[in-house]
Amino acid sequence: MEHLINAKVKNIEISGIRKFFNLVAGTEDMISLTIGQPDFPTPFHVKAAGIKAIEENFTSYTHNAGTLELRRAAAQFVKEKYQLHYNPETEIITTVGASEAIDITFRTILAEDSEVILPGPVYPGYEPIIRLCGAKPVYADTTTNQFRLSAEIIANYITDKTRCIVLPYPSNPTGASLTKEELTEIAALVKEKEIFIVADEIYSELVYEREHFSIGTILKEKAIIINGLSKSHSMTGWRVGFIFAPEIIAKHILKVHQYNVSCATSISQIAALEALTNGKNDAHEMKEEYLKRRDYMYMRLKKMKLNVVKPDGAFYFFVKLPSQYENSFEFALALVEQARVAVVPGSAFSPIGEGYVRLSFAYSMETIREAMDRMEQFFLTSI
Template sequence: MEHLINKKVQSIEISGIRKFFNMVAGTKGMISLTIGQPDFPTPAHVKNAGKRAIDENFTSYTHNAGEMALRKAACSFVKEKYNLSYQPETEVIVTSGASEAIDITLRTILDEDCEVILPGPVYPGYEPIITLCGATAVHADITKNDFRMTAELIEKHLTAKTRCIILPYPSNPTGVSLSKEELEDIANLVRGKDIFILADEIYSELSFDEVHTSIATMLKEQTIVINGLSKSHSMTGWRIGLLYAPETVAKHILKVHQYNVTCASSISQMAALEALTIGKDDAVAMKIDYKKRRDYVYDRLLNMGFEVVKPNGAFYFFIKMPESALNSFDFALSLVENAGVAVVPGSAFSAYGEGYFRISYAYSMETLEEALNRMETYLEKI
């Protein structure tokens, strides 16, 4: 019966990140630096809020857009942190993780044959959805630009078919963010055009060197902001995302969300309410620790002779491979087999990631030190 499967579904692949992780997961003694999973536990007070929700039988459907108390907290959070103004009644949707928010956004705004501009390399969670919508992903090569998606680069790819530009910053896989000035240039480029900005800001609270700036402060009427608690509060398994958009757009996204999941988990919503109020600064301590790890890993990589752009957010390095005949997949496989270290091949992040590999430093300092020691020994041999 496989021949009856939707052709667009047949054409997409499982994420290259997960594919490689699953392939090498059983390797004995291996250290994995592959998955973007914070190594901190969910804060205890947030877990307790989830437990209370269960004990108090808060286990029924909520409003499709989420509990009003949580939507108010979500709007207050981004107002205080990033000076973003949204109405809790009509301009925020609580989703089942940021992944669902991406899905319902693209399914709402894309038609057949339109185009979406996104950076290359880029997180692999966008292009398959674009394909399923019958649209076309157009990658802008950021490898020669210190991984920065500038207005100049975007302008080269604009056509009459351009419907959306995806700005995922701080970036997975590069850790690079954009400055206020760069965002203003992009906003000025697309202002007044029939083009949406999808601003994936899931790593906004893990911005190291300056406070995160959202392009929605400059171009709210054309921007859909996606955020959530997975990275900021180490709540990946709770599956809570936050989608902010003008009412004229949000009301249509809400329809797709309703028919997709009805509503996010009621229990997780109560944990999220605690996180965004009592725990609104929970990410600060984690960020301090991530920054120490970033600086340590950066120095080690430079001492090993790697060409690397220093990230200013998230918890990834996207590293230029040493000169060799290997492609990124074979290089990553060789690291597993000969050094006992798993990284993600750059090809998992579009064709523009070839020649690179990604490591996550969302691991303890001891784990990072041992992994880099092994990598250094391996490189000395080759």
């Protein structure tokens, strides 16, 4: 019966991140730097709110867009943090993580043969959904601009089929983020064009040298902002995301969301409310620790004479391979076999990512030190 499966589904593949993680899982004495999973537990007060919700039988459907109390808290959170202004009654949708937010956004705005401009390298979760919509991903090469998508780069890829530009900053896999000036130039480029901006800002609380700036503050009428609590509050398994968009756009996304999942989990919504109110600064302590890990890993990678851009957001390094290594998958496999260190091949992040590997520093300092020691030894013995 497999021949009856939707051809678009048959032609997409499992994420290269998970594919490599699964490949090396179970290898003895393995140190993994593969997954973007915060190594901090969900804050206790957030967990307690979820437990209380269960005990008080808050286990029924909610409004499709999420409880109004939660949407009000989300509106207040982004207003205080990023100067974004959205009406909680009509312009905010609570989703099952940022992943569902991306899915229903693309399914709402994309049409057959439309094009989506993505910075390359980029998180692999966008392309399959774009293709399932019958649209085409167009990768804009950012490797010559420290992985930062700019108005100048974007202009080279815009056609009459361009429907959307994705701004996933801070970036997975590169850790790059965009400044207010860079985003202002992008907004000016797009302002008079019939093009949506989808800004995936899931790492917005993890920007190191400056405050996060959202394009939604200067181009609200075209912007769809995606965010959530997975990274900021270490709530990956709770699956809580948000879409912030003008009512004229949000009302259509809500229809797709309604028929997709009805609503986000009621229990998780109560935990999310606690996170956005009494835990609005929970990310600060985590960010301080990530910063220490980033600086240590950067120092060690530079000592190995590797070509690396210091990330100013998220918790990843995207490291260029030494010239003698041509294939990122083969390099990553050799690192596993010879050094017992797992990283993600850059090819998982679009063809433009070939020749790089991604390292996550969402691991303990002890784990990072041992991984760096092993990588250093690997390079000493393999060159």
